[in-house]
Amino acid sequence: MSVITKQAGTSAAPAAKPGRRRFGAMTPPWLFAAPALLVYAVVVLYPSIAGVVYAFTDWSGIGGDMSFVGLSNFSAILHDDQALGSLGNTLLLTVAVVVVQNVVGLLLALGVNTKIKSRALLRVVFFSPVVVSPVMVAFLWKYIYNPDPSAGLNGLFGLHVDWLGDPSVALWSIAGMVVWQYAGYSMVIFLAGLEGVPRELHEAAMIDGAGTLQRFRYVTWPLLAPAVTINLMLSTIGGLKLFDQVFAATNGGPGYATETLSTVLYKQAFVYGKFGYSTAIALVLALFVAAVSFVQIYYLRSREVSQ
Amino acid sequence: MTRETDRLIEARISRSQFFRLMGGAATAALLTACSTRPSTGGTSGAGAGASVDLKFVGVADEKVPMEDLVAAYRQAKAGVSIATSYAPTDQVQTSLRTQLGAGNAPDLHVVYPGNGSAMSMAQIAGAGLLADLSSQAWTTTIPTGFKPAFQLQGKTYIYSAGSSVIGAIYNKKVFEKAGVDQPPTTWTEFLDVCEKIKKSGVTPIALGAQTPWVTQLITYALVPSTVYAKDPTFDDKQAAGQTSFAQSGWRDAMEMYLELQKRGYFNDKPNGTTYEQQTSMVATGKAGMAIQVSAVLQAFRDAATTPDDLSMFPLPGADDPAQVWIPAGVVVGLGASAKSKNVEEAKAFIDFLGKQENINRWAKAIAAIPLTQDAGSTIDPALESFLPLTKDRAVPFMDQRWPNAEVQPTHFAVIQDLLAGKIDIDGALKKMDEAYAK
Numbered sequence: 001m002s003v004i005t006k007q008a009g010t011s012a013a014p015a016a017k018p019g020r021r022r023f024g025a026m027t028p029p030w031l032f033a034a035p036a037l038l039v040y041a042v043v044v045l046y047p048s049i050a051g052v053v054y055a056f057t058d059w060s061g062i063g064g065d066m067s068f069v070g071l072s073n074f075s076a077i078l079h080d081d082q083a084l085g086s087l088g089n090t091l092l093l094t095v096a097v098v099v100v101q102n103v104v105g106l107l108l109a110l111g112v113n114t115k116i117k118s119r120a121l122l123r124v125v126f127f128s129p130v131v132v133s134p135v136m137v138a139f140l141w142k143y144i145y146n147p148d149p150s151a152g153l154n155g156l157f158g159l160h161v162d163w164l165g166d167p168s169v170a171l172w173s174i175a176g177m178v179v180w181q182y183a184g185y186s187m188v189i190f191l192a193g194l195e196g197v198p199r200e201l202h203e204a205a206m207i208d209g210a211g212t213l214q215r216f217r218y219v220t221w222p223l224l225a226p227a228v229t230i231n232l233m234l235s236t237i238g239g240l241k242l243f244d245q246v247f248a249a250t251n252g253g254p255g256y257a258t259e260t261l262s263t264v265l266y267k268q269a270f271v272y273g274k275f276g277y278s279t280a281i282a283l284v285l286a287l288f289v290a291a292v293s294f295v296q297i298y299y300l301r302s303r304e305v306s307q
Numbered sequence: 308m309t310r311e312t313d314r315l316i317e318a319r320i321s322r323s324q325f326f327r328l329m330g331g332a333a334t335a336a337l338l339t340a341c342s343t344r345p346s347t348g349g350t351s352g353a354g355a356g357a358s359v360d361l362k363f364v365g366v367a368d369e370k371v372p373m374e375d376l377v378a379a380y381r382q383a384k385a386g387v388s389i390a391t392s393y394a395p396t397d398q399v400q401t402s403l404r405t406q407l408g409a410g411n412a413p414d415l416h417v418v419y420p421g422n423g424s425a426m427s428m429a430q431i432a433g434a435g436l437l438a439d440l441s442s443q444a445w446t447t448t449i450p451t452g453f454k455p456a457f458q459l460q461g462k463t464y465i466y467s468a469g470s471s472v473i474g475a476i477y478n479k480k481v482f483e484k485a486g487v488d489q490p491p492t493t494w495t496e497f498l499d500v501c502e503k504i505k506k507s508g509v510t511p512i513a514l515g516a517q518t519p520w521v522t523q524l525i526t527y528a529l530v531p532s533t534v535y536a537k538d539p540t541f542d543d544k545q546a547a548g549q550t551s552f553a554q555s556g557w558r559d560a561m562e563m564y565l566e567l568q569k570r571g572y573f574n575d576k577p578n579g580t581t582y583e584q585q586t587s588m589v590a591t592g593k594a595g596m597a598i599q600v601s602a603v604l605q606a607f608r609d610a611a612t613t614p615d616d617l618s619m620f621p622l623p624g625a626d627d628p629a630q631v632w633i634p635a636g637v638v639v640g641l642g643a644s645a646k647s648k649n650v651e652e653a654k655a656f657i658d659f660l661g662k663q664e665n666i667n668r669w670a671k672a673i674a675a676i677p678l679t680q681d682a683g684s685t686i687d688p689a690l691e692s693f694l695p696l697t698k699d700r701a702v703p704f705m706d707q708r709w710p711n712a713e714v715q716p717t718h719f720a721v722i723q724d725l726l727a728g729k730i731d732i733d734g735a736l737k738k739m740d741e742a743y744a745k
Contacts, residue, residue, distance in 0.1 A: 060434065164579050254724065
């Protein structure tokens with residue numbers, strides 16, 4: 001597709017002036033994207049960039065009183081126990097989600113990539129939680145995480161765990177519900193990668209005497225690198241921005257045990273009435289996510305191999 | 308790839324063609340949007356002529372009385388219709404603060420009395436976003452003790468139908484089975500009652516501390532006796548920096564709170580238990596009582612098979628009955644947006660709510676004590692034991708005098724941490740003092 005597009009663009013170019021030629025050479029796919037890009041620019045880009053200004057003010061979120069406070073919102077973050085604590089929680093949650101979600105997603109993909117009869121149904125079943133609203137998932141898991149020994153997970157496995165009420169367990173309980181919901185998403189991406197691994201390579205490896213594990217290690221895994229890159233990046237970004245499930249399941253509690261950067265910035269804006277400070281946290285979070293994603297994609301791209 | 312697709316890819320569109328295409332699409336979208344207007348705006352039911360459509364956004368607690376009184380207002384004033392919507396507190400807070408910030412708040416909206424939360428009267432009126440109601444007749448009858456909840460710098464900005472109390476909502480059958488004849492009147496008696504219920508095999512106190520606002524209720528119920536009974540001017544002294552949470556009876560209240568936990572009077576794992584589970588436990592007799600605000604008494608009754616099994620008594624926070632004080636706070640109310648183009652109509656509706664019969668209707672619907680009372684006023688029989696204390700031994704809910712919106716969430720968090728054994732009382736009070744000073 002990209003090759004054909006490039007050829008088409010080249011053939012049209014010579015006749016027009018440079019500026020006009022560039023616009024005139026615009027191919028239909030870009031024009032189709034233009035309305036969406038326009039809406040994106042108006043609804044997302046402009047407010048986001050305009051919102052940056054508030055990070056340098058003490059605006060409460062209501063009323064007209066506002067004054068510029070320079071970088072004091074940013075320096076306050078460094079002394080804010082709640083924000084720093086939530087950063088730690090966010091990183092722990094992200095690492096847990098990224099590792100477990102992708103391992104589970106890969107295992108599911110390998111499982112449903114076999115010739116078992118129910119593979120089509122299983123793919124749908126494993127993917128189905130992804131299409132459910134995260135808030136609904138959180139409410140569902142609040143029932144599953146019922147602390148009553150006769151209900152939910154406790155009743156099923158004879159446990160006595162206070163899943164969402166024990167500060168040392170709650171964060172991992174949330175990680176569990178996130179993995180449950182999004183492992184199917186990782187599975188689909190891995191599955192797409194697996195579909196692209198040529199059968200001939202496996203056959204050649206088998207002729208060379210490679211076993212199942214060796215074929216996975218030396219054939220499948222290297223060729224899955226693009227899928228790994230996408231999955232790691234998406235799950236990292238999702239983990240760093242995690243809000244809905246935490247807000248609906250624990251609201252950051254018990255105490256501050258499950259506060260994430262997103263819940264803290266929400267509370268600063270809408271509960272404490274510190275919109276300027278909240279925007280500063282949001283800006284730091286956005287830059288942090290961008291930096292992590294950039295480093296991640298730079299490193300992972302370098303280890304990708306071509307067929 | 309098909310030949311047609313290739314042709315499409317190779318096609319060219321000039322700049323003018325592109326802008327004509329976009330312009331056409333935009334015009335079509337605009338016309339489509341405009342075409343829906345008459346059908347959404349014509350639902351007022353106010354008849355032809357000068358009809359006014361007001362919009363109200365409130366919290367779920369307001370739904371029953373508000374729907375009743377909106378219907379009554381429609382009868383009284385046919386030219387005005389009020390579209391109402393309700394949501395849980397945190398959702399309303401998010402959307403309303405955004406609307407207030409953007410200058411497009413609804414004509415009428417929920418407002419919390421006093422100060423201490425992001426949607427409180429002092430915060431919103433302080434930003435100039437609430438209409439002044441001081442000229443309305445009902446505002447002259449606001450009891451002196453409640454004025455800080457209604458007024459900022461001498462002007463009234465919020466309507467509320469009355470006050471609710473915090474105490475123990477209890478299941479009479481559980482008490483009877485445990486051999487408890489009548490509710491306790493001192494702290495020692497209260498502990499005895501809990502012990503009897505525990506020995507009968509039932510959880511004495513249901514605590515749904517996973518729901519943040521529930522965490523505060525036991526301290527709120529005890530602090531009037533441990534702090535304000537000894538020093539009614541505590542709030543003023545705290546505001547002046549002469550005292551603090553750590554230096555006051557707040558410490559005693561938290562020790563009493565944890566004593567209940569230490570003696571095993573709460574349900575297992577309170578931090579993992581929600582308000583809904585707490586309600587169900589008391590309503591179905593799995594627990595003897597819950598320390599709660601009277602405004603939710605109806606919700607407990609709704610969850611019970613026999614609503615009459617449920618009643619309330621003041622939580623005695625002292626061993627001298629004369630030193631037992633109670634929290635009695637103004638219930639959540641509403642205000643008129645100062646920026647509304649229909650502000651006069653919105654204020655007229657609030658004036659309607661201020662009539663004594665409507666104060667009575669609202670208060671009855673939420674089991675509140677009416678702001679002002681006449682022969683038509685009714686008070687829920689479950690609240691009778693509170694009435695002798697409401698005259699001179701009641702204090703507003705503590706957060707209504709706190710200077711910022713950060714103290715209350717901090718209180719929620721430290722109580723959860725105390726119940727989890729993650730911090731001690733010194734640490735909890737220190738965090739609350741730090742939040743108060745911000």
